[in-house]
Amino acid sequence: MNKKEFITSLDTRLQKLTKEERQDILQDFNEHFDIGKEEGKTEEEIAHSLGSPSQIEKELLASYYVEKVESTSSAGNVLKAVWAVIGLSFFNLVIVLGPFIALVSVIVAGWVAGASFVLSPLLFLINLAVFPGTFEFFDMFFSVTLCGLGLLVVIGMLYVTRFATKGLIRYLNYNVNLVKGGMKS
């Protein structure tokens, strides 16, 4: 690969970044090539020691997505960041995907439980509408209690979700930093 091929390849891979950021990155590599050539190396040699543009892309995009999720943590952004960090290496697949799935299932379970508690009076009413003869005070009070409990669970889950998102972002950040540290394996 020569300089032009290397830069073009990196350029197309980094389209998701803003124009300024992309140009800044490419400028770094342009400079690297230019100085290397001054020292008498060929473009091919320099490109070879730089490694593959795809690995460089992965490392740059992973930090980009994690940064983005730090400013706006929508569900889509969180997913993108998790995927980007997982894509860095097999090592990350293992240590990111497992905890992520566990975390998401706990949160989903909490929300489902909260929501169904809140909706339980509705079920009571539906039951009454379908089978008018089955009115029970116990059922009514029980469902009202559940509804109150559900509201507490939902409020609790709001905090849990926010807290978990923050924790996840910190964990992803930590992961981006420790990915092999650029060591050749």
Added chain:
Amino acid sequence: MNIQFKKGALELCVLALLNKQDHYGYELVKKISDQIAISEGSVYPLLRRLKKEEYFTTYLQESQEGPSRKYYQLTDKGKEYLHDLLKEWQYFSEGVNHIIKEGVSNE
């Protein structure tokens, strides 16, 4: 701890080099790759990350030979971080050396 070790190695190298004087990217890459086998391209994403963490600032400076070069300069925050990393590193390597000495001298 060995995870910390891998993460720290390159970061530590970059910060340690910049502690003495400012360097431009190519120089940093060269100095590190002379000593350790790295994929040189990984240094640049690392440099960007550390710059965003405000561990150093950059400035452009003309060179006699050709185009201007981007120099990296360690900030106070970066120096603090370097000292933290150094402490961890020394603790870690002393432990490893100790174990190696014990294991190998008993053979």
